[in-house]
Amino acid sequence: MNGALDVALRLVVVFVVFLTFPLIIGQTEHKVMAHMQGRLGPMYAGGFHGWAQLVADGVKFAQKEDVVPAGADRRIFQLAPAVALLPYLLVLLAIPIGPSRGAVGQVIDAGIFFVLAVMGVGVLGSLMAGWASANKFSLLGGLRTAAQLLAYELPMLLAAASVAMAAGTVSLPGIVNAFEWWWLPWQIIGALVFFVAGLAELQRPPFDMPVADSEIIFGAYTEYTGLRFALFLLAEYAGIVVLCGLTTVLFLGGWHGPWGADGLGWLWTLLKTAILAFVVIWLRVTYPRLREDQLQKLSWTLLVPLSLAQIALTGIVKVVIS
């Protein structure tokens, strides 16, 4: 009984985090992007500086008609948003935010495998949507998504493998426990590669060629309306939470901080995640979209060699210090 209650409680907490954090990041994006462009952003919804803007957006999405195009592959079309969104919920379960056993949804021994494999599934949602929509823009977007997944999954995995080598474990809490401050300069290349590849996998600007709204009308999401469209958007922001959380756990030492590692460790994790989320927004505001060929070139000619170099460096240092 107690065990069941414990599981239920963890699930509820993770679910609440899953529903609120993306909204907080979305609202932050509204405001940060506006101020970076010399604007104010939402100011009316909710009264105080438009804090309820995303709630209002959600209400609007819920009111809209849920349209399925006549030529679409109906079941796949309707299933795609769930496939895009749910993997991030699963990944969130496995990310530890504090040192104690209570601070993680579920400890998984092969955590890093689980997390990266499931994150890859999320991209399949876009691919399904693009293929099932019976729309040329959707198809283009879906295929670009697939190409992007192929290109960026490899450096991401290699960068994560470097950390796993350094820690000598593939369990996420195990990696954070093994973390020392000098890992930061040691793994910095891997961290950058992981973060950039993760951004590309989330199709966040400047890597948003698959959804480029000004060119292929939001790519795979062209035909979506109402709640299903909102789910895709939510998946993007949930993806930011997951990516920033994972980067924090793998490369930035999670709950380790200059002081207060015991008890307040989870605060460090959240702080680092929030800073990374800010960087995600910052990059979006600053850089123009990469062309499709530039996108592929960045991965194959820069990120893959860099991550391989990182693995070599990790191996050498590991051998030297042991």
Add this chain to the structure above:
Amino acid sequence: MSRPSPDHHASTTPSGRPRLSIPGSGLAKGLAVTLRTMTRKSVTEQYPESQPALPPRSRGVIGLFEENCTVCMLCARECPDWCIYIDSHKETVPPAAPGGRERSRNVLDRFAIDFSLCMYCGICIEVCPFDALFWSPEFEYAETDIRDLTHERDKLREWMWTVPAPPALDAGAEEPKEVAAALKAAEKLAAAQAAESAESAGPQEGAS
């Protein structure tokens, strides 16, 4: 990424040597720009809550100073989209002095501007030879019925009171023609009066 931008290679120091650029310095510069903008005050004006600070010559609405209007119809004829309506009739004015000739005069019956057609080009104001039309910076006259956008002469007269005073002349500028003419007339009048009084005073002095 595939092609280096031409100015990337052409960038040189003032002395002509190629400038050494650290890879990624352009990316960092971009990040700095957005971060700096974020820390600055945003330029958005919260319009319904706070009125915008408009420049004095803003083209909001057109005011009519109907005393100056001679119904010459220039404005109505120059208007590119024919949004000015003018009706008038002719009246005869009795001669100013007995034995003189009767004069005829135009009387304005209707002056209306249809602001649903007006494109705010300002040609009517430019072309008016008698300074009867003026720009006013007022802009809040939206209506729910398009017919209410035709402002008749009384409304155009109301706008006239919102027209800002003309900007002051530059220091040392020639005085306006009206003032010069009025001064000249006043001087003439004063000289004539002085001459008259001297004429009437002169003989008295001589007689006494």
